[in-house]
Amino acid sequence: MDAPTEEFHAFFDRYYADLSRFAYLLLGDSEGADDLAADALVAVWRRWESVRAGGCPLTYARGVVAGMARTRLRSLMRERRRIALFWSHRPDRVDDPDVSAVLDVRDALARLPLRKRACVVLRHAFDLSEKETARTLGISVGTVKSQTSRGIAELERMLAPARAGSDRAYGTVRALRAGPAGRSGW
Incomplete structure (x- = not known):
């Protein structure tokens, strides 16, 4: 050297x-x-x-x-x-969210691989279309669809054990799947 x-x-x-x-x-x-x-x-x-x-x-x-x-x-x-x-500025925001459910969902999101997490968050928290999400992440629309679907499924599996104690966290993930109208304040 x-x-x-x-x-x-x-x-x-x-x-x-x-x-x-x-x-x-x-x-x-x-x-x-x-x-x-x-x-x-x-x-x-x-x-x-x-x-x-x-x-x-x-x-x-x-x-x-x-x-x-x-x-x-x-x-x-x-x-x-x-x-x-x-x-x-969100008209559908929740004034008094269930903090423990929000923390459960955030913890589960943090455990997702980055690409799945980014797809889920952009699609469901920021209401971007599949095309906008694909453009933002520099991936194909098909990849956005599969990563979002798999990410939501993984979140549901991670939060399923929490259902016994808090149906709210599991419901938050189901609301993610439903889109902006059914989303909780995470």
Whole structure:
């Protein structure tokens, strides 16, 4: 290995945990912090020669982490505002949703593979057509149909054990299948 590569590896080994902890304190999310620290170190690696020549690679890396955290937090805030705006203007919104049922459905959604989850959410939470969903995700309409159908079936299976304690969560998935008119406030 050449000296700059070895030097960067030593830098990575020494400061990754510190940069991850810094990211965690900025974001408040340990999983996101690890990803952010890794992304920052990739950015540092790409400019390693000039960063090293500057004499303060840790300072530079901390600046990259701070900038990426700021970008991520701004993105999250914009997303929260869009969601709040979306729900505040829905005529069929539920004023007092069953919180445990909503949490059950969200947990089940999180366990779906990303493509199925995206299809289910875009089709049923955002009322996109199959064609709009396909265009958004860059997949075929047939894939949207199959992934949505399979995703709803998996949600029903995951939530079926919860039926004994809460028919509401299972009903929420059935309402997803029915479309916007029958949807609960998830």
